[in-house]
Amino acid sequence: KCKSEGCAKQAQGSDYCIKHGGGRRCKTEGCNHFARARGLCAQHGGGPRCKTEGCDKFAISDGLCIPHGGGQRCKIEGCNKLAR
Secondary structure, eight states, X not given: OOOSTTOOSOXXXXXXXXXXXXXXXXXXXXXXXXXXXXXXXXXXXXXXXXXXXXXXXXXXXXXXXXXGTOSOBOOSTTOOSBOO
């Protein structure tokens, strides 16, 4: 749990959540975003990209971005919206 007063979020690799300075940061100079993979944030090439040809968006699940079917979908028959 984050040690910042009043915060109930999960600590990320230290005593604090990402919002309060925990976790790894992008190694690109001047960038303060959270590192996803290889020490880089999504904007600087960290993490997997959508496997759909011609798409360079970040993959959410099954190697796909949200517009190409990644992410959890609603379970109601006939509904293709994202689940919340």
